[in-house]
Amino acid sequence: MSISAGVPEPSPELLKRAMQLRAAAMQLGQTDNExxxxxxxxxxxxxxxxxxxxxxxxxxxxxxxxxEGLASALMARLKLDQAKLASAIExxxxxxxxxxxxxxxxxxxxxxxxxxxxxxxxxxxxLGVIFEARPDAVIQIAALAIRSGxxxxxxxxxxxxxxxxxxxxxxKEGLAKTDVSSDCLELLTTRQESxxxxxxxxxxxxxxxxxSNELVRFIQDNTRIPVLGHADGICHLYVDAxxxxxxxxxxxxxxxxxxxxxxxxxxxxxxxxSIAADFLPLAIPAFHQVGVxxxxxxxxxxLGVEEAASEDDWATEYLDLILSVKVVAxxxxxxxxIRRYGSRHTDAIVSNDxxxxxxxxxxxxxxxxxxxxxxxxxxxxxYGFGAEVGISTQTMPPRGPVGLEGLVTYRxxxxxxxxxxxxxxxGSRTFTHQDLPL
Amino acid sequence: MSISAGVPEPSPELLKRAMQLRAAAMQLGQTDNExxxxxxxxxxxxxxxxxxxxxxxxxxxxxxxxxEGLASALMARLKLDQAKLASAIExxxxxxxxxxxxxxxxxxxxxxxxxxxxxxxxxxxxLGVIFEARPDAVIQIAALAIRSGxxxxxxxxxxxxxxxxxxxxxxKEGLAKTDVSSDCLELLTTRQESxxxxxxxxxxxxxxxxxSNELVRFIQDNTRIPVLGHADGICHLYVDAxxxxxxxxxxxxxxxxxxxxxxxxxxxxxxxxSIAADFLPLAIPAFHQVGVxxxxxxxxxxLGVEEAASEDDWATEYLDLILSVKVVAxxxxxxxxIRRYGSRHTDAIVSNDxxxxxxxxxxxxxxxxxxxxxxxxxxxxxYGFGAEVGISTQTMPPRGPVGLEGLVTYRxxxxxxxxxxxxxxxGSRTFTHQDLPL
Numbered sequence: 001m002s003i004s005a006g007v008p009e010p011s012p013e014l015l016k017r018a019m020q021l022r023a024a025a026m027q028l029g030q031t032d033n034e035x036x037x038x039x040x041x042x043x044x045x046x047x048x049x050x051x052x053x054x055x056x057x058x059x060x061x062x063x064x065x066x067x068e069g070l071a072s073a074l075m076a077r078l079k080l081d082q083a084k085l086a087s088a089i090e091x092x093x094x095x096x097x098x099x100x101x102x103x104x105x106x107x108x109x110x111x112x113x114x115x116x117x118x119x120x121x122x123x124x125x126x127l128g129v130i131f132e133a134r135p136d137a138v139i140q141i142a143a144l145a146i147r148s149g150x151x152x153x154x155x156x157x158x159x160x161x162x163x164x165x166x167x168x169x170x171x172k173e174g175l176a177k178t179d180v181s182s183d184c185l186e187l188l189t190t191r192q193e194s195x196x197x198x199x200x201x202x203x204x205x206x207x208x209x210x211x212s213n214e215l216v217r218f219i220q221d222n223t224r225i226p227v228l229g230h231a232d233g234i235c236h237l238y239v240d241a242x243x244x245x246x247x248x249x250x251x252x253x254x255x256x257x258x259x260x261x262x263x264x265x266x267x268x269x270x271x272x273x274s275i276a277a278d279f280l281p282l283a284i285p286a287f288h289q290v291g292v293x294x295x296x297x298x299x300x301x302x303l304g305v306e307e308a309a310s311e312d313d314w315a316t317e318y319l320d321l322i323l324s325v326k327v328v329a330x331x332x333x334x335x336x337x338i339r340r341y342g343s344r345h346t347d348a349i350v351s352n353d354x355x356x357x358x359x360x361x362x363x364x365x366x367x368x369x370x371x372x373x374x375x376x377x378x379x380x381x382x383y384g385f386g387a388e389v390g391i392s393t394q395t396m397p398p399r400g401p402v403g404l405e406g407l408v409t410y411r412x413x414x415x416x417x418x419x420x421x422x423x424x425x426x427g428s429r430t431f432t433h434q435d436l437p438l
Numbered sequence: 439m440s441i442s443a444g445v446p447e448p449s450p451e452l453l454k455r456a457m458q459l460r461a462a463a464m465q466l467g468q469t470d471n472e473x474x475x476x477x478x479x480x481x482x483x484x485x486x487x488x489x490x491x492x493x494x495x496x497x498x499x500x501x502x503x504x505x506e507g508l509a510s511a512l513m514a515r516l517k518l519d520q521a522k523l524a525s526a527i528e529x530x531x532x533x534x535x536x537x538x539x540x541x542x543x544x545x546x547x548x549x550x551x552x553x554x555x556x557x558x559x560x561x562x563x564x565l566g567v568i569f570e571a572r573p574d575a576v577i578q579i580a581a582l583a584i585r586s587g588x589x590x591x592x593x594x595x596x597x598x599x600x601x602x603x604x605x606x607x608x609x610k611e612g613l614a615k616t617d618v619s620s621d622c623l624e625l626l627t628t629r630q631e632s633x634x635x636x637x638x639x640x641x642x643x644x645x646x647x648x649x650s651n652e653l654v655r656f657i658q659d660n661t662r663i664p665v666l667g668h669a670d671g672i673c674h675l676y677v678d679a680x681x682x683x684x685x686x687x688x689x690x691x692x693x694x695x696x697x698x699x700x701x702x703x704x705x706x707x708x709x710x711x712s713i714a715a716d717f718l719p720l721a722i723p724a725f726h727q728v729g730v731x732x733x734x735x736x737x738x739x740x741l742g743v744e745e746a747a748s749e750d751d752w753a754t755e756y757l758d759l760i761l762s763v764k765v766v767a768x769x770x771x772x773x774x775x776i777r778r779y780g781s782r783h784t785d786a787i788v789s790n791d792x793x794x795x796x797x798x799x800x801x802x803x804x805x806x807x808x809x810x811x812x813x814x815x816x817x818x819x820x821y822g823f824g825a826e827v828g829i830s831t832q833t834m835p836p837r838g839p840v841g842l843e844g845l846v847t848y849r850x851x852x853x854x855x856x857x858x859x860x861x862x863x864x865g866s867r868t869f870t871h872q873d874l875p876l
Binding site for chain 2: 026029030109111115117122124125205206220221224226244247250251253254255258259339357361362363365366367368369370371372373374376377378382383384394395396397399400401409410411412413414415416417418419420421422424425431433
């Protein structure tokens with residue numbers, strides 16, 4: 001998607017589709033766990049039955065992309081072969097087996113005799129999902145939406161349009177045999193529509209962008225609908241004076257190189273000056289050996305880092321085998337640096353001084369703050385959530401890796417027997433506020 | 439505040455103050471419960487000691503307002519006498535005694551041996567609060583902020599400027615004797631500053647508007663910072679075919695007249711057509727007797743409602759002794775009406791048919807859905823939260839009446855012993871995901 005033009009008003013046709021989707025989603029929100037579980041199994045089976053067709057459509061998309069000279073990294077993401085599809089279908093089945101995120105009672109309280117308050121988890125309503133390239137994301141997001149009782153309006157990359165249409169057809173055919181309406185999923189196909197989606201306040205409850213930082217930032221800047229996700233992920237590893245150096249190096253290498261394109265990889269290494277002269281001569285050759293290019297401040301250059309880091313480097317998410325290195329006078333300088341340049345995603349300290357570590361854990365205001373382990377653990381699957389919607393760097397919940405619980409909200413229910421507020425104002429009745437079992 | 443002009447960029451001076459406030463708030467976020475409790479008691483004592491000065495300043499504000507011909511309703515809200523001040527001070531002391539919303543462990547899980555994940559509640563950071571007229575709100579919000587470990591940037595109405603300055607001086611003097619820095623509270627005094635506050639993304643984490651619907655809507659439309667609150671509160675009461683009519687009337691009268699200016703009062707009464715001919719002849723004189731003006735659709739006019747409701751009426755929050763009345767063919771028509779015109783605030787049904795009531799409780803997508811009781815119970819104090827930040831009608835949490843928990847977020851902490859992600863990719867280690875006691 002080219003993301004430069006203004007955001008148009010939704011067309012009457014889009015509004016109509018969105019309202020139809022919303023109505024279907026309201027019905028979906030009232031289904032029980034078994035109905036939604038069955039719907040996911042039917043989606044999985046239908047994808048299986050249409051596998052040939054989907055892979056063929058993808059072949060056509062790939063051919064078109066090749067003709068148009070799409071970059072090879074994007075071609076790899078676009079490709080959906082039998083193996084990738086099978087793995088996506090397996091993901092749908094796994095989602096079906098996850099615990100129901102709906103109907104959980106979070107609060108249960110008698111306000112007075114016969115006046116009972118509950119707080120229950122309910123679906124958000126309709127998700128708007130905008131993503132680039134990867135067509136398997138359509139499958140994953142559609143399954144997450146239905147599992148959590150939400151409708152979804154999806155817009156994929158134009159490169160994958162034939163694949164996406166084939167996938168959506170299969171998903172809708174699957175749903176048609178279940179208690180969940182196939183109207184709960186809608187695919188947007190034009191760029192105009194996907195922009196107008198940003199204006200569907202009141203019809204779309206949450207926007208989930210899956211793609212480049214540029215895409216996410218554009219969406220955040222152009223909608224009043226809440227956006228789940230993050231633009232930059234500038235994560236830091238601080239190697240403290242009291243670090244075990246081999247451990248620090250092992251964690252630094254993993255945090256940078258395990259998957260450099262991931263948002264939870266580190267971009268900057270901060271090293272306490274008192275151990276810099278021991279640590280950097282150890283770390284520099286180790287990083288070079290695994291192909292990491294290092295950019296450093298003057299102090300780390302003096303200790304062997306060849307290239308200079310510019311001011312911009314501290315604020316850059318490389319998503320690549322590049323790491324900026326800075327020697328800091330003490331932990332407070334490290335904290336200042338993280339506060340100034342960080343994305344409040346995930347930051348870590350390596351130290352054997354428990355007091356120092358605890359201070360770091362308290363002081364860093366990021367969604368994840370780690371001690372003596374790799375930042376790469378910031379992930380919904382690794383946290384044990386079973387599925388991940390994305391990672392949020394906003395301040396308000398949901399924050400950090402978000403599982404199915406990020407796709408639900410709650411509702412208060414109050415049941416009485418003719419109770420009125422005036423009786424509590426004039427003293428004829430008083431609130432008891434007695435908590436009941438959940 | 440006149441809310442028409444564009445939103446200016448923050449001045450360097452405002453940015454400096456906001457950064458100073460943020461730094462102080464970061465320190466505040468690391469205080470313990472006892473330190474914040476003591477800070478609130480010191481604030482209360484200091485307000486007490488400055489009571490004379492505050493009331494005098496308020497007298498001057500009132501005099502100026504009188505000269506400028508402020509409406510009498512606003513004059514009443516502006517007035518802060520000894521009694522009102524004492525009650526506000528009592529509120530601060532009560533907040534001090536509420537359970538600490540910080541440091542609550544929401545998740546505790548061993549991802550593997552020696553690799554332990556926690557999710558803990560932490561402050562949001564800095565609150566931006568914009569409110570009109572009522573100077574006692576400064577006291578309440580400042581206390582809520584400090585109790586929950588947040589800094590606050592406050593902007594009150596210009597009518598109350600002398601009172602607000604006197605209150606803020608007292609609060610800061612109180613804090614100066616405690617472990618909480620007096621820099622944690624800042625008062626904005628100019629209109630330029632309060633507009634620029636909307637642009638302080640990254641320095642302000644949540645904006646809380648306290649004032650007219652117009653003010654709230656302007657803020658929602660002009661900031662990327664999350665806004666806690668609601669513009670309209672159009673609440674409905676649906677009187678079902680199976681309603682106990684005297685109970686329905688009692689609940690309707692309370693929901694409309696107990697405090698008509700409140701957001702949780704009903705604006706529209708929906709009546710099932712099968713009982714309309716019995717209910718309305720009973721309800722119309724009862725409403726007239728308590729001074730409620732009724733506006734109705736054709737069917738309710740045929741049953742005695744004198745004035746016609748226009749299309750606009752269904753979408754109007756009267757905040758006054760006015761009620762629109764509509765006869766509906768069945769509950770689905772009531773649900774459609776609520777979906778179309780409601781604010782997703784609080785809606786209620788009166789019915790003795792449990793099945794019908796349960797369907798209503800499931801189908802209405804509002805923060806509060808009630809059965810056989812008044813909508814006026816939608817309130818943090820009545821829910822037993824001890825304090826109320828406001829009522830949110832947004833979809834994402836926090837939703838409905840928001841207590842101190844709406845002013846906190848959470849953070850993940852992961853503690854390891856050299857754990858790296860690569861070991862889990864190559865199968866040399868596997869995640870155990872063992873939940874530990876909270």
